[in-house]
Every structure is written in structure tokens, then in C-alpha cells.
Amino acid sequence: MVTAVSTTRTHAVALLWILAVLTAMPASARSTVVPGSEAAGLGACVEPTELMRRQHMEFIKHQRDRTVHGGIRTSKHSLAGCVECHIGHDAQGQAVPIDRADQFCGACHAYVAVDLNCFDCHAAVPRGPMAGSLAEAARRAVDEAQHGQGAVQP
């Protein structure tokens, strides 16, 4: 019972927070990027923000086939890369699951009422001895892709 109540509250708080952010901020600055995440310090995502909002699922879907069947691990459209860059931390510095209703993936999907199941299988926080390697591969891919284009400002 306690869990159920607190989950509902988390949902409600997250929704209110998003609504507040979306209405209070000017259109150009509207952002649901989690404060304190690596992404919060960057000017843009791996593709222009407008494209990411509408098509991130397409990017990830094409990438998953190249990775699972071809073994290619150097892509800027890496889900492990999304998690690494957008992960938030609690007061103790512990990573908070990214699909939680007040976090980057969870908050937006809750807002648009999309049931997200990537994290039924994928780790919702960077975990295990290879998390660093996965993130590093994605970071390098972003650097290479954006070299010269200047889309990401560190």
C-alpha cells in the first residue's frame, strides 16, 4: 500500500513539474533534461533536438539491428549512451533509474502516455564492468559525428 501511494505521488509530482516547466519557460528554453545530468551541460543531443523529440525511437531501432546482428558498437544512436548522458542522481549520488516517472525517459513517456518497455530488458542505470566502455564508445561516436559541425557545445 505504502509503495502504491508513493508511486502515485511520484507520478503526480513529475507531471506537475513537467507542466510547470513547459508553461513557465519560453519555448526556446523548454527542456525536460534532468538537472545535473551530463546532458544538462550540453547544447544539443546527438541529433538536432526537434529531430530527437520526434524520431529518437527510429534512430534507436535501426541502431539495435546493426548492433545485435552486425556487432557494431560505435554509434551515436546507442541506448547505453542515452542512459549514460541523461541519468540523474539522488542526494546520495546514486544513479536514479532513467525510466522512473520523474526522470528523463520516464517523465516524458508518462506525459505523453506511452508505455515504455526498453527498460524491461535494458539497464536503466549504467551498471556492470562494461558500462564505461559502452558509454565511451557512444561518446566517441558523437564527437566524431559532430566534429566540424559544432552542434554539441561542451
Place this chain on the structure above:
Amino acid sequence: MSERGTEIDRERRRLLGAAAGAGVALVAPAVVVRALETTPRDAPVDGRVRWGLAIDTAKCAAGCTACVDACARENGLDLQHPPEGAEPADWATQRAVWVRKVRLRDDQTGRETNLPLMCQHCEHPPCVDVCPTGASFKRADGIVMVDRHTCIGCRYCMMACPYKARSFIHEALSDQLSHVPRGKGCVESCNLCVHRRDFGLPSTACAEACAETGHGAILFGDLADPDSAISRFLASEPTRQIREDLALNTGVRYAGV
């Protein structure tokens, strides 16, 4: 004691040979795991490599589960918990296992043989033939695995596999490792530590753990490279495929059975 030390060294060297043959950095496996100097793949895998294992059953010790435990740690299989109220006996048969220890006993002579049995990475995999969605597939480098994105959990492949190599995930999982996504409703099995392959790391968790115990019964490497340690072993020692009558041309070979 000193004899045991020499044994470990010899096995280490054999493993290093395997790593060198596969064109991977010549560093002791244990060191690599700590430092994780990785080289992520940037081109699709191709058929110039065929990954496989050679198992010397004479070296596989009764009661030792180092390979099974290492596989569980590497792939997060140890994160599974029995569903509430599950009978321990049911759980023992339902939990995901990618490699199991098998004991063979010759009833005539009483001779016992121990061996680790995992997915045999068949060249002609029955699990791929029967899969209705194409989720069960063989990678160009010989690794047979499940694309969980397209697996519908029908378990045809589990019925088709002659080696009982596959497991079904019945319950929701949590705390998965970043490098091994896995979850409820999908079938899974040994993928020859595919994340290690894709990041240019040597060996597999099981071969590494077996070498660390000093038994050195498992040799991992490239079957397509005639100079690899595994190919040289297979060229010089009598080995067999389990159920060779099925003509699946397995990528896992056994000596002493």
C-alpha cells in the same frame, strides 16, 4: 604446490596463445578485465572468423563449477530470484542457465567424464530453422543467439535444440547489466560472451575462470584461423562433436568423450 603453479602457468600460456591467434591484444585475461582497454567494433562481423570452444574433458574436474559461476556473474544470470512461493525443485529447472556441468557414466566400466555443456553454436542450427520470427539467428562470425527485440517467446527453439542449451525468462528481471540486456518473455542462451567479441576483449568468462582454477579445460578461439591455438588443438587431438550424428557441425568440440 609448485607443480600446481607450473600447471597454471602452462594453461595461462595456452590461453594467451588463443588470444594472440584471434588477433587480440596479448595481455593476460585477468589484467584486461580490470583495465578494460576496449576497441569497439565499427564494421559488421563477417565470415572470416568462426568463434568456437574446445573442451578437454580429461581436465574438467568433478564438482568444479567455476565456469558456470563465471558465466552467471558475467551475464547477470545471478540476478534472478525465484517467483514468490515457487517450489525450490521447480525453480531449479526453470531458472536461466547458459552452461551446465554434465557427468557421463559408462555403466560397463564405471568411468566418469565431466564436461561443461553450453550452446554448441551449430553451423546448421535447428533453433534458427524453427524460429517463426527470425529472432534466433546465426551471426556471420558463427555465434548463434537470440535477438530479443523480435523474440515472441514461443519457445520452439528450446524444443528444437538437441542440447537443452536454451532458457526462457518467466519473470520480470531487474538490475540487468548494461552489457547484457535481458528480460521476461524471451529465450536466451550462451552467446560466446558477444560483448567481449564486439569490444575486442580476449577469451570468454568460462574459459578465463577455468584457467584461473588451474584446470584449463576450456579453450576459446577462432576455428577459421588454422594457426589459432584452438585450431592447432583440434588438428592434433582426437575430438568429437556431441551428437555428431545430427551433422550440425558444432562450434564446440570435446576431447576425451
